[in-house]
Amino acid sequence: MSALHCSVLNTVDDIKEEQWQSLNCETNIYFNKALFKAFENANQHIEFNYILVLNKEEKAVAIATLQILPIDVDSIATNLSFSERINHKLSCFFRKNQVKVLFCGNVFVSGEHGIFVSSHADSKATFKALSKCIKTISTDHSKGIDVIFIKDFKEESLKLTDQFTSYRYSRLEVEPNMILELTHSFSSFEEYKSQLKSKYRVKVNKADQKSEILETKPLDVNAIKSLLPELQRLYENTVSKSNFNAQILNLETYLNLKYSYQNEFIIQGYFLENKLVGFLSGLVNNKQLDAHFVGIDYNYNKQYSIYPRILNDYVRLGFELNVERVNFGRTASEIKSTLGAVPEDLVCYIRHKKSITNLFLKPFFSQISMKPFKQHQPFKTKKEA
Incomplete structure (x- = not known):
């Protein structure tokens, strides 16, 4: 026994x-x-x-x-x-x-x-x-x-x-999960881009250029609290585009995570003339940046390449945070593979x-x-x- x-x-x-x-x-x-x-x-x-x-x-x-x-x-x-x-x-x-x-x-x-x-x-x-x-x-x-x-x-x-x-x-x-390894290969985002084949580098640059008008801001506890209804709306926009989601997350969860983890939990907002039109979230765990939920206003997504810019910024954050890997998570696997991510x-x-x-x-x-x-x-x- x-x-x-x-x-x-x-x-x-x-x-x-x-x-x-x-x-x-x-x-x-x-x-x-x-x-x-x-x-x-x-x-x-x-x-x-x-x-x-x-x-x-x-x-x-x-x-x-x-x-x-x-x-x-x-x-x-x-x-x-x-x-x-x-x-x-x-x-x-x-x-x-x-x-x-x-x-x-x-x-x-x-x-x-x-x-x-x-x-x-x-x-x-x-x-x-x-x-x-x-x-x-x-x-x-x-x-x-x-x-x-x-x-x-x-x-x-x-x-x-x-x-x-x-x-x-x-x-x-x-x-x-789609994983991008950063160790031993690149020391900066610019060096990472230089190792991309021409058509993929053009794709990364195009997303950055189209989204150049957007202002990006890291969101602290107070900002998350004041923007919570908008964050929730943008997140649910994104969920509605997916085939399956077991449950809608109450984004007060992210407020709690920011209180507890400070710089290890990241929320970055994307603003068009002071209007929140997108966000990314992520958590640093043992030298890995894990992408969590994103939120997008699809009225502006195509014009300003919000989602491709978010993916670019996960790579940027990987270098800024000095992690060894970026875990983009699942869904949109083909798009993520254009940035060098491979399936786990x-x-x-x-x-x-x-x-x-x-x-x-x-x-x-x-x-x-x-x-x-x-x-x-x-x-x-x-x-x-």
Whole structure:
């Protein structure tokens, strides 16, 4: 019998200080109490849970973050690129417009931010304990959970995380994060541009020229507070253009993050004659700049190249912040590849709570595929340099 057992908590405030110390996870900003609290406080319509895996001495050896929320069936089918025939069968199968999903991982952030296992833990036994605990939570009738979705794991983690398939989860390849490496190659934005092939350098310069009239300003706590309704509107504009978004983020979250992280959390506004027409956001974590949500006024986007300028500025910020990588996140993968970003593949695991239902759904899950994109090669070869 395993000496590990789990404790399920409804708020990050219930995690004891000695448990944080035992985990030693707060050097990773995504497993930091202040970050969990920022999301919790601003999004009280979402049910947040935390699983602590404890050893026989009651010391925490792992933590997993969960969110439980309803998702539209139609938006899931659209995002996962099912055929019309399969979409119809799924709609008939669920017989309701929404399913309640238990997410393990941060539903608002792309990447491996759901499970942290301490260096002194038995990783295999820990994942087994987590799997059993997640199953127990999913069968709590008061929560009304239909589907469990465990996200997002990189290639090097799959030797461990593929244990989930033993619990009848289906493995899914999802849209990759797009990563631009800055180390050893360039020391400045100008040097970076000089290494681009001509047509890609022209593209970068054109976006900068068309957006030259825009004033960019870093937003501090007071600016975020005063501009919050506009930031929320621009963010929701952008979300409405995407096929799928699990939930709308209340951007008071960003106000909380700015309070807690100051210069590590960035929001930059784009102004046209003092009118906010766009913004970018990002978080610095262990020498990596992670792009978070952006907001765009699409009435001005084409004329002033707001989105291409935002992508250029993420690269600029990477140099200014002296990070080693810029993680552009997922979506718009082809456009991001024109800046030199390459895909970092991610895997998720999904199952229906009920075993028989899950058995019927497995063939559908196996047909899920992401839309392919063209991967550009914008950097000069040695011969061209």
